[in-house]
Amino acid sequence: MTEKDERVEEFKLEKDSEFRFELVDHSTGHLEILDGMAEVFGTELVKARKYVFDKGTKASVYTWHGCHIKLTGKTEVAYISKDTPMVMYVNMHVALEQMRMNAEKERVRGPRVMVVGPADSGKSTVCRLLLNYAVRIGRTPVFIDLDVGQSDVSIPGTIGALTVERPADVEEGFNQCAPLVFHYGHVTPATNLKLYNILVSRIADVVNMKCDASKKANLSGIIVNTGGWVRGAGYDSLKHAAGSFEVDLIIVMYEERLYTELKKDMPEFVRLVLLPKSGGVVVRSQSYRGDARERKVREYFYGPRNNLFPHTFEVKFSEVKLFKIGAPTLPDSCLPLGMKSQDNKTKIVPVQPSTSLVHHVFSVSNANSPEENLIEINVLGFIVMVEINLEKQCFTVLSPSPRPLPKSILLQFDMQFIDIQ
Numbered sequence: 001m002t003e004k005d006e007r008v009e010e011f012k013l014e015k016d017s018e019f020r021f022e023l024v025d026h027s028t029g030h031l032e033i034l035d036g037m038a039e040v041f042g043t044e045l046v047k048a049r050k051y052v053f054d055k056g057t058k059a060s061v062y063t064w065h066g067c068h069i070k071l072t073g074k075t076e077v078a079y080i081s082k083d084t085p086m087v088m089y090v091n092m093h094v095a096l097e098q099m100r101m102n103a104e105k106e107r108v109r110g111p112r113v114m115v116v117g118p119a120d121s122g123k124s125t126v127c128r129l130l131l132n133y134a135v136r137i138g139r140t141p142v143f144i145d146l147d148v149g150q151s152d153v154s155i156p157g158t159i160g161a162l163t164v165e166r167p168a169d170v171e172e173g174f175n176q177c178a179p180l181v182f183h184y185g186h187v188t189p190a191t192n193l194k195l196y197n198i199l200v201s202r203i204a205d206v207v208n209m210k211c212d213a214s215k216k217a218n219l220s221g222i223i224v225n226t227g228g229w230v231r232g233a234g235y236d237s238l239k240h241a242a243g244s245f246e247v248d249l250i251i252v253m254y255e256e257r258l259y260t261e262l263k264k265d266m267p268e269f270v271r272l273v274l275l276p277k278s279g280g281v282v283v284r285s286q287s288y289r290g291d292a293r294e295r296k297v298r299e300y301f302y303g304p305r306n307n308l309f310p311h312t313f314e315v316k317f318s319e320v321k322l323f324k325i326g327a328p329t330l331p332d333s334c335l336p337l338g339m340k341s342q343d344n345k346t347k348i349v350p351v352q353p354s355t356s357l358v359h360h361v362f363s364v365s366n367a368n369s370p371e372e373n374l375i376e377i378n379v380l381g382f383i384v385m386v387e388i389n390l391e392k393q394c395f396t397v398l399s400p401s402p403r404p405l406p407k408s409i410l411l412q413f414d415m416q417f418i419d420i421q
């Protein structure tokens, strides 16, 4: 596919059709709706507003009744398709709403849904659609993102949950005002599956508490997004997540093998639905995913439109305590008697200040002391070590808020962020 020059194009969409586009990696695009009604992944577009889409965006505009739109920008692909699974997705939403209404009558909890499927099968998009449709009719479901590679709740390397109270912003996604976030530190569950599973159980416990405390959230139900690792240990961790959240419905994106395996392994009360993958879902390369992760961290500090102003300040070594979760795995034969290599995976390892920490991202833990269970305590936010001065015994950090840091225990990510615009 050849790259077109930036240009203004208008498209007339018939009812039940979608306009799919991919912007090139180096330029943003603008979209306007000129006539009719349309939505982007379940969020309605407002007339006379110019929506700005980030570089490399891959998205679609769907219309139930027909519309006329204008796109300005450099696209790699831009086309209209009438072959969309949207009716099936909306039927799914209707079924969930039916479950909520039944739950209301029977005074039980609303649907607990988990969306699974291989990488690039449209899981996040289906979650976003179902959440948007739910809030559009007054529900407030809890969204949990277990995808540590491409989280829609917080930065990569974390798992998080938020109560969705309004539709996702077309440009910026869900409002991430007060998410509950736990530090994992890596961008794939495989790096430390033991820790990952502990965090999944922990976040499930907290979500259960939230649902016990809020009747509305309990009735609205939960929607859990998962990562694309669906074989071997990845499959086991999906089963673990299903058990932790006590899900009663699993949506499997297009893969029959996964559907059949889960059908066999899940208890009877768990319903399984196989949904087709949209022809518009784009397969993203490793480098695109890496760039997307970096963009996500940048967005955390600078805002989605470069509209935030982070702070840089010095922090004395003595003011903070740095830790990493998990020590390198040693063969069992090298460990003290009775200890297993798996125990190392949840070990809290103190990290000494050194120049190797430059550019590393750190979570600011909500813990008050290292004696607390650092793994299972949520995090307040993130900083980046911009500079380390061993002589002055201080770090220079990039932080979303001005000094001082809210708490003093910092947890190290594998991930680095180099702050160049």
Ligand SMILES: Nc1ncnc2c1ncn2[C@@H]1O[C@H](COP(=O)(O)OP(=O)(O)OP(=O)(O)O)[C@@H](O)[C@H]1O
Residues within 6 Å of the ligand: 018, 020, 021, 058, 059, 060, 117, 118, 119, 120, 121, 122, 123, 124, 125, 126, 147, 150, 226, 227, 228, 278, 279, 280, 281, 282, 283
């Ligand atoms: N109908 C569509 N038209 C155009 N682009 C789409 C459509 N549906 C999804 N996409 C895009 O395809 C990409 C992959 O979709 P999505 O993130 O939902 O998949 P996923 O299964 O959650 O991916 P993974 O778990 O591997 O990160 C995203 O960039 C999304 O915006």
